[in-house]
Amino acid sequence: MSAKPFDAADFRRALGSFATGVTIITTRSADGTPFGLTVNSFNSVSLNPPLVLWSLATSSLSLPAFQSAPHWAVHVLAADQDGLSGRFAKRGEDKFAGLDIETGVEGVPLLRGCMARFQCRTAFQYEGGDHVIFIGEVLSFDRNDAPPLVFHGGKYAHATLRDPPDLQPRSAHLAGSFGDDFxxxxxxxxxxxxxxxxxxxxxxxxxxxxxxxxxxxxxxxxxxxxxxxxxxxxxxxxxxxxxxxxxxxxxxxxxxxxxxxxxxxxxxxxxxxxxxxxxxxxxxxxxxxxxxxxxxxxxxxxxxxxxxxxxxxxxxxxxxxxxxxxxxxxxxxxx
Ligand SMILES: Cc1cc2nc3c(=O)[nH]c(=O)nc-3n(C[C@H](O)[C@H](O)[C@H](O)COP(=O)(O)O)c2cc1C
The missing domain is CATH 1.10.10.10 (Winged helix-like DNA-binding domain superfamily/Winged helix DNA-binding domain)
Known part of the structure; x- marks a missing residue:
């Protein structure tokens, strides 16, 4: 039984209903040029060994750099880094211009102020339709407790904790009075x-x-x-x-x-x-x-x-x- 053809824009919208964080993934090409792009296909794969994955569009200008790079770094963005996300979502351009960069494993450029950073060695690459799936072994990571940047329905969003139990609204115990969630x-x-x-x-x-x-x-x-x-x-x-x-x-x-x-x-x-x-x-x-x-x-x-x-x-x-x-x-x- 063949699958029913569906509308590409609808498919994108349906995929966008899955809320994700936002990352920037960086590497350095053999000639020393830094590359990086905004990515929300990042995910964890395995705790032991520590593996993560993400997928890169075959149309991306960064593809050759990542395909030949032995190392790359994932930066999980904090809520106030939407500007940085926008910068790295632009095609080509000198995305690193004016940024205060640290140097990670094998010269991989590292961005500052992120919630978490994972420095990885390319473990596997797989073809995945119009994307290439990269699986990385995490060699080191650091993290801090900033609130995360969230992407949902094609837009940036906030993540907040649901009401802790002691803040559940109390309903009014007198008929005709307000509850404290009024x-x-x-x-x-x-x-x-x-x-x-x-x-x-x-x-x-x-x-x-x-x-x-x-x-x-x-x-x-x-x-x-x-x-x-x-x-x-x-x-x-x-x-x-x-x-x-x-x-x-x-x-x-x-x-x-x-x-x-x-x-x-x-x-x-x-x-x-x-x-x-x-x-x-x-x-x-x-x-x-x-x-x-x-x-x-x-x-x-x-x-x-x-x-x-x-x-x-x-x-x-x-x-x-x-x-x-x-x-x-x-x-x-x-x-
Ligand atoms: C929130 C967000 C998530 C994105 N996720 C991905 C992704 O997972 N894979 C991908 O290839 N492009 C993704 N993109 C698009 C790239 O960031 C964008 O195409 C970028 O221009 C590629 O740059 P390059 O062509 O210079 O490599 C995403 C963009 C945004 C804004």
Missing amino acids: LGYQLGRSHFRFLAQIRRYLTDAHLSDEDFYVLSALTLKARLTVADLDAGMAGILDESGHRALASLIERGLVRSSATDKQIYELTDSGRDSALRVISAAKAVEQQVLHRLGPGEAPVLKSLLARLLNVIDPAANALWQEKNADEGAPAAAHMR
């Missing part, structure tokens, strides 16, 4: 606890929460109209934003522009105040994220950014630097 509870409580740690710096700088939001908006958009403020803070500050702006002006932290009275900008002391609190707030952020761990922090941030995009798409406007002089909507007057 999004509003999680976001609300995190928000208040997080801000509470920043508030003492605000108090030191004699700033209310609202003052700080307006000052922060002015650090994003150097020249802000009230319309910008209204659009950026809609549903968050409203009238209290206008009161905060008036109070900041009164205290000499914000002034209206010399050229247009309806555009607001930070004064030197306003910038100083804002930067002082922002750097303290960033230090608080660092401490909190550090407790979360290096693998989880970028995942949380990426998911929150997506949540914000879904729940408050207008927030993007605040982050788009636009000169208030050009094309700003007719500025509303301070009320």
Whole structure:
């Protein structure tokens, strides 16, 4: 019985449903030229003897180098090495230019900052359709505990641990009450606890929460109209934003522009105040994220950014630097 022919793109998509890590495999040709490419077909084969495999497309420009190389090295990439993965996924090019390279067994180029590195001797090569399968005997390896880069469905992804048992959501034991996995509870409580740690710096700088939001908006958009403020803070500050702006002006932290009275900008002391609190707030952020761990922090941030995009798409406007002089909507007057 012959297999049903199938669509090549569909086949690729189906293969892409298998989530993998990402590696870069490097070698050095006989004339000393370094070669390397991004590979996710890497896999373990045997513990004893220690064997690993990967497959290389016959169309790859690196094929002759690997076919004749007695040694090569596998680099398992960490979550923050997607840029390096992109660089080594380009065809040809001088992929090693400007990189800080170490030298491994028999001169094999080694990349730094990876989660794990396996230095291998070519044990076997097999033809595998439009790929050549390389099996290597691992001669030495090193590793560190960075979070991994993941590839899934043709895109880079994050890997996080599933909920440990002590963090399984508890369902509400009272009918009609929320469980502790209710999004509003999680976001609300995190928000208040997080801000509470920043508030003492605000108090030191004699700033209310609202003052700080307006000052922060002015650090994003150097020249802000009230319309910008209204659009950026809609549903968050409203009238209290206008009161905060008036109070900041009164205290000499914000002034209206010399050229247009309806555009607001930070004064030197306003910038100083804002930067002082922002750097303290960033230090608080660092401490909190550090407790979360290096693998989880970028995942949380990426998911929150997506949540914000879904729940408050207008927030993007605040982050788009636009000169208030050009094309700003007719500025509303301070009320
Ligand atoms: C995540 C990812 C995984 C890849 N895995 C492989 C692989 O397992 N084998 C392969 O031959 N090419 C793989 N590639 C493609 C090569 O990296 C790419 O074709 C590269 O340009 C080859 O370079 P070269 O022609 O200079 O050798 C992968 C690319 C990416 C982005």
